Amino acid sequence: MYSHGSESLIRQAREIQESELNKFYSRLIKLLQGKELGHETVDSLQRLQLCTYVGEMAAVDCESVWNLVFGRFPAELFNDHFLAHELLRFLRLNLESLQLRVPQYTHSFPNLLKLLAWDSPALVDDFVDLLPSLVTTGTAVELLHTLLDLPCLSATLVLQLRSVCLPIADPGGRGLLSLDAFRNPSFRGLFLFLLRTEAGSGDTIDRLSTLHELLAEAADWPRVVQCAQTVPVLLHIFFNTVITVADEKLLAHLILVMLERSSLLLNIPKYCREIHRVFSCHLLRLCKLHPSLVVDQSHELLEFAGATANVYSKEEIYTHVVWVLGEYLSVSCDSRCSVSLITSCFEALEAVLFEITSSAPAPGAVCAAPRVITTLMSALAKLASRSHDLIPR
Template sequence: MFTAGAENLLRQAREIRDEELGRLCSRICALLGREDWGPDALDALRRLFLIVSATKHSRRLEQPCVELLQAALCSPTCPEQLQLLCAAVLREVSPSRSLSLTCDRVQNTQQLGLVASVLLAQGDRKQVGSVGQCALRVLESRQPEGPVLRHLLPVVSKVTNLAPDALHEEQTNTLNRRLGDWLRHASVQQGVAHSSGGFFSTPRARQPGPVTEVDGAVATDFFTVLSTGQHFTEDQWLNVQAFSMLRAWLLHGSPGGSSTPDADDRSELEGSTLSVLSAASTASHLLPPQERLREKAFEYCQRLIEQSNRRALRKADSELQKACLVEAVLVLDVLCRQDPSFLYRTLSCLRALHARLCGDPTCVRALLPVAQFFLHHGEAAAVDAEAVYQHLCTRIPAEHFHSPLLALEFVQFCRASLPLFGRHLGVLRSSFPNLFKFLAWSSPPLTAEFVALLPSLVDAGTAVEMLDLLLDLPCLTAALDLQLRSSQAASEKPLWDVSIRAASCLEAFRDPQYQALFQHLLRAKASGTTERLVPLHQLLQPLAGCARVAQCAEAVPILLQAFFAAVTQFADGTLTSQLALLLLERSDTLYEVPGYQARVHRVLSSQFLALCTRRPSLVVEQAKELLEFVGSLGGPHGGGHMLTSVVHRGADQQVFRSPGGPALRGHAVAAFGCPPHVSPPGHHRAHDHADQAGFPEPGPDPQGLSVPVEDAEPGPEPRCGLRTRRGRRASRSLAGH
């Protein structure tokens, strides 16, 4: 969150008109044109950067201003602070046709990183390749390692992602050697603090001590990103940056996982004692550059896993431990895919790591890369990963559904790992009630992810139960809110909407009378049954106005469309009948969130229509249920739209001519309030009128069944009640039909 002063500055920057921006650019041109590098130029460039970066749309700068900014960036006499601002402004206006910057204009290596960042923002593939060549020429040189290399490493990493073929083999080998040295041979002594040169400074400053571990112990092994100290040396900064780009560089070096010339030969020996011992004992300096880097990367990741088990003294270091642990496991996964000899040196370590992580709820995010590792290598190593997936899909969503970052990572992990689940896909499918907790709590960012994931979660055995849970998804959000309210400590920051008072709901949540219904709604795995949760709908009504519940309700129609699109690909006649019956049953038992019922009824009516189109005899097979549904309607605000679609589709499909059809036709005509002399419902179809429900204007009738209807003064509606099997009379006819 910005402070009030920062918000005010941003607002002013956004409101600046083009005329005022033009005057500022003219002033900057005058200053840069006469090479006035003083405070006036610095202040003007700061203001310009604020203006061009404060809005989402790009600000257009005049050609002379852009040219002078480029000239100042490449000038050998321009101060570094001004060059930083020039590069920042040029990045904000990129991509732009006015830019003509190239690496050839760079006067010294200090400016290469800044020029490269602008060219990468410009996005020209040819220029990206040029950036990579320039950066590698600097890395190949014998210049002392310093801040220049720290600026170039991120540039090289971006280049390899945007243009993998920009570097030739010798340049790749050079960087492999350097990365290996930076990872393994960085200094373990702290850096010297920069002296201010004041009166009290003395050359007899105390010599820096060794770096320490996160728990305060003196580091006895090599330096890693988890080593701590007051000041870092340049090679230690390079160590940190080398690890940050390591995984991307390894994937670039061997995208297919078999770039080493003898990978196929060694894969035949994977798991043998000889391969493990030879890989562990081979002198690293005798290995080719790429294999040498892999060996150093393996040692580095093993060291990080050991360091992550230490108790950090500071919270920031604890968070860094978790992030480094995730990255280390991902790098080990890449190494084992590229070189199978690493697999059996990694398995024992990751088994112990998984056991430790299962008992530590604060490191739950690290379980995802561990599970991904076992998905990739479990069968090759004869590891039964069933317990890993069960724990992943059962406990994590149930206990950590309220973590938005974990929710996104978990769903993305499921999507990315679908081809790898294989015979374990049933574990994921049976856990869909648990996965939907992520969706119910964080529906806006996860809706698109679940739309893509749904086709893989649903099958013939879970379709009916999944549809029932989708319709109750806002109710699940309210129940999760109560679960947090009843379990979270009072001293912790509340995760729920504190403006909603839910004392009565909490009492019901703890009431043994409703425990079975709440347990069914909050179940972790598919039960194979559906429960009518109408009592819970009434108890949870005070939470219907919660913003999180309303957001979830808005996502349900989209998810229903995705669900039916997936189900219709495999549904047989029996499943189609079950889904149609569930639609009829649930049309009047929805959680009463404002606007939710109307949106869901529109989807259910269209999907019931699609089911009847797919199986025309469905109307007759479900005749008894349809008649009960008609008799239970309380007006057009109930399931009127869905019934309209059913009746008219029945007429179009000539279902009324089948056995039992005439009786259903007569009851349907009576249910719509039509006098006996009017033709069947197909004559005067509801979807030929643009009314408040959003139906289209009248169109041509291909079957010639429609009769013209003249506009007339409104008169009394015909009321033809329908007596149902139970002897009840409909409370209202469906007016207007």
């Protein structure tokens, strides 16, 4: 469980008196609170494993140390590549111990993800290893939103640094609109939420669409684009982990998040398509594992499937929502599935199919994909077979 160097420190710790432990913590806290965090910080990280052990042996205040490590380090050192690497290395080496003994760890993900948002290519492997340990029943919903907001966080970190370095008034008139928004008190709350240091202040931002409009020009910034490329990878890991810890109530909530967030993403076309593909994959998986989820969330699923606009803007996820409705909206999957529910679903899907096939599209308009049409027809046939009143239709 411990690294070789930590085991040596722990052996020494058994012989340390409580007064010496207090001195050690005092020195460590003083170092972590220093105005400039240099490479001495790395040495303190290497000694931090001692904290998780000695805190059990003596009445020593570990909390203040961990608050600095998970609070100040990521917030102030997100753009220091060397120290970011050392912090993540420390977390990986001592992951099991941190999960057991340091409650701040799992709630620090909004802060820790700043490291990834700033330097995604270099740190994605670290977060592939760390992410499963951050997924709990208490953090899952907020963590999912945070992962989807990661490109916005990347852009906000860039703006935070530029706000310090650039003058408020650019004589050349070439200022960034997003930077003006970052400095505008009216929008300050949106950016402060992204820059929060710990979980628990809310799932996501109420005015998320407004934030995306403010950050529209950041959609092609290289750092933001690179960050967006890592999100689908992390989402697969998230969903693969959450099904091992979540109950059906939490999984139902996650389905609602997927439906809602499918239209609330930073407008990077390839990013949106990849997120829809990930959502589609795991929607099918969740419903296959727990078919009753389709009845639980039938209202929201029907509302999504009944919106014709989704046929064109969210083809991937729309197709899969229609498929799960046709496949699992059945009394054989859930005894709560009534004839009236099947009928209302049939009528909603029938109306969409009629609308997209009854007339030729306007010049320049996109036609509905053949896969969507065939999936709708297949779902209607399945639903009709479960009701005598629908068979003639």
